[in-house]
Amino acid sequence: MKQRRPAMPASVKGGVELRKALREFTPDLAKETQKELGKILKPITAKARGFIPSTAPLSGWANSNQKGSWSNRVWSSADAKRGIGYKTTPSKPNRSGFRSLVRIQNASVSGAIYETAGRKNPQGRPQAKMREVVIPTRRLDTGVGEERYMTSTGKGYGKSNNPYAGQQFIDALGGQITNAYVRKEGAVGRSSQKMKGRAIFRAFAEDQGRTTAAVIKAIENSKTNFEKVVAKGSGSGLSVGGR
Amino acid sequence: MAADVKIDIAAEFTGKKAFKQADTATQKLTSNVKKLAGAVGLAYGTSAIIAYGKASVKAFAADEAAARRLTTAVENLGIGFANPQIADYIANLEKSAAVADDVLRPAFQGLLTTTGSLIQSQKLLNDAITISRASGVDLATVTEDLGKGYVGITRGLIKYNTGLTRAELTSKSFNEILGVILKRSAGAAEDYLDTTAYKFDVLSVATSNAAEIIGGGLVDAFALVGGGTDASDAAYVIESIATALANVSRQAGRTVGVIPTLIQNLKNLPRNIFSGFAGAQIGRNVVIPQKKEEVKLTLTQKKQEELMAKLEKDAIKREKERLALLNKQNTAKKLQGVIDKANLALNKGEEVFDMDKIQIAAALTSQAEALGKATSSAQRLQVANDVARLNVKRSILDLEDAIASKDEAAIIAATNKLNTDLKSLSALTGQSVKLSDIKSILDSLKPVDLINQENLNQALRKIQQMLDLLALATGQSKAGVPASSSLGSGIPAGDYIAPVSMTDALAASTDSLLEYADAANARANAFADLLDMQNYADFLSLIDYQKSVGDLGGYSPNMNSGAGYGSGNTIIVNTGVGDPNAIAEAIDQVLVNAAQRGTLRGYLAV
Numbered sequence: 001m002k003q004r005r006p007a008m009p010a011s012v013k014g015g016v017e018l019r020k021a022l023r024e025f026t027p028d029l030a031k032e033t034q035k036e037l038g039k040i041l042k043p044i045t046a047k048a049r050g051f052i053p054s055t056a057p058l059s060g061w062a063n064s065n066q067k068g069s070w071s072n073r074v075w076s077s078a079d080a081k082r083g084i085g086y087k088t089t090p091s092k093p094n095r096s097g098f099r100s101l102v103r104i105q106n107a108s109v110s111g112a113i114y115e116t117a118g119r120k121n122p123q124g125r126p127q128a129k130m131r132e133v134v135i136p137t138r139r140l141d142t143g144v145g146e147e148r149y150m151t152s153t154g155k156g157y158g159k160s161n162n163p164y165a166g167q168q169f170i171d172a173l174g175g176q177i178t179n180a181y182v183r184k185e186g187a188v189g190r191s192s193q194k195m196k197g198r199a200i201f202r203a204f205a206e207d208q209g210r211t212t213a214a215v216i217k218a219i220e221n222s223k224t225n226f227e228k229v230v231a232k233g234s235g236s237g238l239s240v241g242g243r
Numbered sequence: 244m245a246a247d248v249k250i251d252i253a254a255e256f257t258g259k260k261a262f263k264q265a266d267t268a269t270q271k272l273t274s275n276v277k278k279l280a281g282a283v284g285l286a287y288g289t290s291a292i293i294a295y296g297k298a299s300v301k302a303f304a305a306d307e308a309a310a311r312r313l314t315t316a317v318e319n320l321g322i323g324f325a326n327p328q329i330a331d332y333i334a335n336l337e338k339s340a341a342v343a344d345d346v347l348r349p350a351f352q353g354l355l356t357t358t359g360s361l362i363q364s365q366k367l368l369n370d371a372i373t374i375s376r377a378s379g380v381d382l383a384t385v386t387e388d389l390g391k392g393y394v395g396i397t398r399g400l401i402k403y404n405t406g407l408t409r410a411e412l413t414s415k416s417f418n419e420i421l422g423v424i425l426k427r428s429a430g431a432a433e434d435y436l437d438t439t440a441y442k443f444d445v446l447s448v449a450t451s452n453a454a455e456i457i458g459g460g461l462v463d464a465f466a467l468v469g470g471g472t473d474a475s476d477a478a479y480v481i482e483s484i485a486t487a488l489a490n491v492s493r494q495a496g497r498t499v500g501v502i503p504t505l506i507q508n509l510k511n512l513p514r515n516i517f518s519g520f521a522g523a524q525i526g527r528n529v530v531i532p533q534k535k536e537e538v539k540l541t542l543t544q545k546k547q548e549e550l551m552a553k554l555e556k557d558a559i560k561r562e563k564e565r566l567a568l569l570n571k572q573n574t575a576k577k578l579q580g581v582i583d584k585a586n587l588a589l590n591k592g593e594e595v596f597d598m599d600k601i602q603i604a605a606a607l608t609s610q611a612e613a614l615g616k617a618t619s620s621a622q623r624l625q626v627a628n629d630v631a632r633l634n635v636k637r638s639i640l641d642l643e644d645a646i647a648s649k650d651e652a653a654i655i656a657a658t659n660k661l662n663t664d665l666k667s668l669s670a671l672t673g674q675s676v677k678l679s680d681i682k683s684i685l686d687s688l689k690p691v692d693l694i695n696q697e698n699l700n701q702a703l704r705k706i707q708q709m710l711d712l713l714a715l716a717t718g719q720s721k722a723g724v725p726a727s728s729s730l731g732s733g734i735p736a737g738d739y740i741a742p743v744s745m746t747d748a749l750a751a752s753t754d755s756l757l758e759y760a761d762a763a764n765a766r767a768n769a770f771a772d773l774l775d776m777q778n779y780a781d782f783l784s785l786i787d788y789q790k791s792v793g794d795l796g797g798y799s800p801n802m803n804s805g806a807g808y809g810s811g812n813t814i815i816v817n818t819g820v821g822d823p824n825a826i827a828e829a830i831d832q833v834l835v836n837a838a839q840r841g842t843l844r845g846y847l848a849v
Contacts, residue, residue, distance in 0.1 A: 010252065013255065015255040016257065093257050097256050098255065099257050101252075101253040103251045115248050197248065200250060201250065
């Protein structure tokens with residue numbers, strides 16, 4: 001199934017080169033820019049952390065004796081909160097050729113589950129239709145025969161035998177799934193569902209774009225300051241390079 | 244999973260991977276074009292310009308150095324006035340043969356210094372190009388080989404598949420070998436002109452020359468900018484400009500506005516582009532002064548011709564000297580070979596006509612004759628003494644020969660022989676003469692006794708014994724079955740093995756008793772076999788007898804089963820003299836056998 005492209009972030013030209021130039025020629029300015037970005041991003045991350053519940057949404061989720069695939073998904077409020085943060089290092093290009101310059105992320109496993117559970121299927125993943133599986137057998141004691149059982153598993157479907165498991169899980173999580181995607185005027189088609197969540201997306205949505213604007217402004221400011229420094233160094237006949 | 248849970252606030256489009264691959268392919272495809280474009284001011288960036296500029300300067304420097312070396316070499320030959328002609332020759336050859344001048348110059352220089360002749364060098368260089376085209380060997384190697392071959396070292400010429408053996412390469416003159424090579428390479432140079440490789444060579448030469456030309460201009464321009472005239476000044480300026488440009492290019496796109504201007508300047512300013520460019524970059528107004536023509540004193544045409552003639556004359560003279568020296572060496576080698584052969588023959592002759600050996604051999608023969616005529620012990624002693632001395636002398640000569648031949652085994656053998664002879668001589672001269680010593684010495688003079696009568700008689704006796712045994716065996720094989728008439732019962736009278744007494748049996752060992760028992764048993768078996776034969780003979784005799792007496796109805800298959808089978812007849816069996824019991828047993832056995840065969844019914848009284 002073709003994935004929809006997430007909402008386009010604010011596009012910056014020369015951001016990666018600017019960051020390199022800042023670090024190489026004006027390290028102080030680079031640090032200053034980092035601090036400024038931190039000041040802008042920390043409020044929104046703090047707010048997002050506030051949306052993380054202090055106790056396990058489901059009592060058994062915090063049980064550290066989980067087995068199987070849930071053994072590394074044990075709930076930890078501290079981890080979930082600690083996983084929310086921001087990064088300003090350029091990422092690898094995605095398949096569309098974009099490199100993220102500034103981003104807010106929810107990196108912990110349990111936090112990501114809390115963030116995203118139910119954003120695609122608010123009532124939980126649907127249960128597949130029960131179907132009967134027939135397996136021919138040949139046993140020494142009873143001879144040729146067959147085994148039959150009912151199952152409802154399948155990709156994209158709930159794997160629990162409880163058809164209401166997904167619904168119950170989402171209901172127990174609580175919180176509020178908010179869509180942070182701002183639909184552009186005149187846009188058609190179904191909007192992306194990947195900007196929805198309970199923590200960082202909710203905080204980002206409630207921010208209403210102020211953080212984005214501040215980040216872009218900070219980058220522009222750093223570029224301007226860098227150009228000033230370069231012009232100053234060039235005019236004085238001094239090399240602006242660190243090497 | 245978790246990585247997807249993020250919000251990108253700011254991002255930059257850096258291009259898709261596919262775009263990058265296409266860019267890379269394009270860069271590879273146009274790499275050479277870039278070089279050429281750089282030469283005409285169409286470089287795409289500062290790095291390309293700087294890199295090409297540095298490469299051009301380097302190429303120019305290398306070319307200039309090679310040219311200077313050649314010039315110096317020509318001047319050292321005393322024909323410095325010929326440098327312009329040589330330069331023209333190199334330039335023309337470069338164009339016609341599509342061989343770069345930086346290859347031609349060292350090759351020509353090598354040939355010129357080797358031959359000392361301008362004409363010969365030019366000829367050899369042309370030949371080298373032809374051979375290089377034909378053989379595929381690079382021109383530098385061919386030139387080096389030809390240069391060595393010119394001075395008599397023809398070993399390297401074998402690689403050109405001349406068809407000549409190594410010995411022929413050594414014996415033939417260089418001109419002969421070169422003729423063979425050129426004959427095999429004929430037409431290769433002309434054919435090469437039609438190949439694509441030649442066209443590539445032409446392009447390559449043109450590109451290299453372009454680089455050198457531009458490099459020359461860069462050196463001049465940058466050297467002036469740097470306040471000097473040397474290439475080092477130019478290199479300093481280039482490095483500085485490169486650093487400055489690189490730094491500028493890092494300034495967040497500010498360079499973008501510089502490069503087009505730079506390229507435009509490069510395109511529009513044909514001569515002073517680099518000075519203008521450099522001056523613009525560093526804020527100096529650089530003006531390159533026109534290069535003054537150097538005024539050189541030139542020799543008159545006559546003088547030049549004289550010098551050239553002298554050069555060629557010297558070259559010819561040196562070649563003659565070299566050939567004379569070579570002939571002298573060859574003559575010396577031939578002479579040495581003849582001497583070696585003579586020595587070899589002489590050695591053989593010495594062996595055949597070695598007077599010492601002849602004398603010793605004759606003396607020994609004479610002594611042998613004297614020994615035959617000797618009648619007294621004193622005469623024999625004198626002969627033995629002389630023979631011992633002759634043997635010592637012969638051994639000494641043999642030892643000398645062995646030492647001369649350096650044959651270790653022969654030396655050891657000769658030494659041992661000499662020691663033995665000396666011992667014999669010492670014994671004779673010490674007056675402690677023993678008859679056996681004298682006899683051994685004299686025996687060595689005697690011929691070997693080929694026919695020994697005693698041995699012959701002994702052999703004849705052996706042969707006679709063998710014949711006797713053979714006759715006996717033949718007679719036994721032809722002897723008939725022993726009959727009772729000759730052997731009786733077959734057991735000679737008194738021929739039996741007496742039983743062992745108790746005393747002897749107790750005294751004897753078990754092994755001896757067993758041996759005795761086996762012997763007795765074997766003997767009894769032998770006599771039993773003999774008895775069987777006798778019985779069979781008796782049976783045949785009986786049958787014959789039955790055939791002879793007709794009263795019994797004669798012999799018929801059913802004579803013993805018919806009604807007329809006689810009874811109560813008395814049959815007398817002539818058994819001869821023997822053991823009665825044995826005879827009776829034999830008769831009984833005959834009857835039993837007859838009854839078993841069915842030829843006898845009833846019983847007979849024996």
